[in-house]
Each structure stands twice: as C-alpha cells, then as structure tokens.
Amino acid sequence: MKTLDSGTTYTPFIERLAAASERVLMLDYDGTLAPFVVDRDLAFPYPGLPTLIGRIMQSGTRVVLISGRPARAVAQLSCIVPQPEIWGSHGLERLHSNGTYELISLPREQREGLSEAITVLHSELPPDRVEAKPGSVAIHWRGLNSQKADAVRTLVHSLWADLPGKYPLELLEFDGGLELRVKGRDKGDAVRAILAEVNSSSALAYLGDDRTDEDAFRAIKGHGLGVLVRSEPRPTDAEVWLRPPQGLTQFLEDWLRISGGE
Numbered sequence: 001m002k003t004l005d006s007g008t009t010y011t012p013f014i015e016r017l018a019a020a021s022e023r024v025l026m027l028d029y030d031g032t033l034a035p036f037v038v039d040r041d042l043a044f045p046y047p048g049l050p051t052l053i054g055r056i057m058q059s060g061t062r063v064v065l066i067s068g069r070p071a072r073a074v075a076q077l078s079c080i081v082p083q084p085e086i087w088g089s090h091g092l093e094r095l096h097s098n099g100t101y102e103l104i105s106l107p108r109e110q111r112e113g114l115s116e117a118i119t120v121l122h123s124e125l126p127p128d129r130v131e132a133k134p135g136s137v138a139i140h141w142r143g144l145n146s147q148k149a150d151a152v153r154t155l156v157h158s159l160w161a162d163l164p165g166k167y168p169l170e171l172l173e174f175d176g177g178l179e180l181r182v183k184g185r186d187k188g189d190a191v192r193a194i195l196a197e198v199n200s201s202s203a204l205a206y207l208g209d210d211r212t213d214e215d216a217f218r219a220i221k222g223h224g225l226g227v228l229v230r231s232e233p234r235p236t237d238a239e240v241w242l243r244p245p246q247g248l249t250q251f252l253e254d255w256l257r258i259s260g261g262e
C-alpha cells in the first residue's frame with residue numbers, strides 16, 4: 001500500500017480507454033458517488049452525476065455499481081437511468097440491468113450467526129442505527145459526536161465479541177460504523193466475476209473510497225485502474241487519487257468524451 005499525491009495522472013488510462021474494444025466502469029456508491037449524510041436513506045449522488053453516468057452508459061460503457069448496501073437500495077438512491085447492473089451486500093447480490101436478481105445462498109451457520117447478532121443487541125440501539133442486510137448486520141454511528149460513537153463501538157464490540165469465533169463471520173469497521181458480515185465474500189469477488197466476463201482488450205476502472213474497496217483495488221490490479229475517491233489521501237492499493245466531487249466529475253467527463261459521447 002502507498003499514499004498517493006494529487007498529482008497522480010490517469011491520462012495513460014484514458015488513452016487506453018480510447019482504443020479499448022469494451023469499456024467497464026465499476027463504482028462504489030456511498031462516499032464515492034454520494035456524499036455521506038447523517039440519514040443514510042437520503043444519501044443521493046452529487047448533483048449531475050446520475051445524468052453523466054447515464055450518458056456514459058448510452059455511449060457504450062458497461063457501468064456496474066458495487067456496494068455494501070442491498071442492491072435494490074442502491075438502485076433507488078442512485079437515480080441512474082437506465083438502471084445499471086448493481087452488485088449489493090459486498091458481492092452477495094447481483095441485480096442485472098434487465099432487472100434479473102440473484103442472491104448467493106448462505107450456509108445455515110452464517111444465517112444463524114447473523115440472527116444471533118441481532119438478538120444479542122437486545123434492542124440496546126435505536127432501530128435506525130441497526131441495518132440487517134443479506135449477509136451482514138451493520139451498526140451506524142454517523143452523526144453522533146465522537147464520545148457517543150465510541151460508546152456505541154465499545155458496546156457492539158462487547159456484545160458481538162464471541163460471534164466471529166463461533167460462526168464464519170468477520171467484524172469490520174467502515175467509515176461511520178461497524179459491520180458483522182459473512183466471511184469469504186467481498187467487493188473483490190464482484191470485480192473478479194466481471195473480469196471473467198470481459199475480453200483481454202477491455203479497459204476497466206474501479207472507483208471507491210472506503211477500506212472495503214481495497215479488496216476491489218487489489219482485484220483489478222494488473223487488469224485495470226483502481227481509483228481512490230476521497231477528500232484526503234490514505235494508504236491504498238489504488239493507483240490514482242481523486243477528490244470528490246470535482247476530480248470525480250472531471251474523470252467521468254473525460255471518460256464520456258473519449259467514448260465519443262461528447
């Protein structure tokens with residue numbers, strides 16, 4: 001991992017994009033296309049991005065959203081027309097652009113573990129801070145001051161302390177919360193599945209902001225461009241760092257221009 005500076009250029013990639021037989025643009029949602037807000041049900045994209053991405057799709061690029069959220073929630077919030085392909089719940093769900101839906105079925109012990117994770121919370125947290133998803137339970141503390149957020153973190157770590165050892169589940173912190181999720185499935189799996197579907201002269205990029213996106217950056221390495229979208233840099237396996245929304249919008253406009261979309 002290395003910390004990138006804002007001078008990193010993606011020009012060589014844009015040149016490769018111009019010559020590619022197939023273009024695939026993979027995007028994380030929260031923190032990448034949509035700024036963080038306290039009410040995560042109101043996390044809409046930066047203004048102008050849904051239209052821009054719609055035009056990129058119309059110019060022949062396959063756009064794929066890859067998120068930790070349930071796929072259908074991303075479809076609703078992202079406001080992109082037509083609806084792109086969406087991988088939800090860290091690669092457990094796949095909602096195709098034609099509306100076909102696939103969900104990987106979980107082994108019984110993982111389902112039991114997730115159910116126990118909800119039970120042991122004993123309603124100690126308000127319902128809007130607990131999110132049960134296919135393959136995980138997430139606790140959100142965005143909007144709380146650091147003292148209260150620390151109290152929630154400590155409480156949940158103690159209530160869930162036994163679960164990762166007892167079941168094939170893992171505990172991961174993300175920007176604004178903590179998640180207990182099934183082991184062995186991450187955003188890198190979604191990227192690898194897409195890589196297996198494209199030919200070798202395709203140009204691919206993955207854009208993401210969070211620690212869970214590092215699996216995707218590692219998966220795309222050597223096959224396409226990893227782009228960290230974040231206001232501040234941090235050690236990453238991505239190759240390029242862009243600040244949202246301006247740097248991100250510029251990248252997408254360059255993508256559209258080179259695709260002949262304008």
Ligand SMILES: [Mg+2]
Nearest residue numbers: 028030031210
């Ligand atoms: Mg994100």
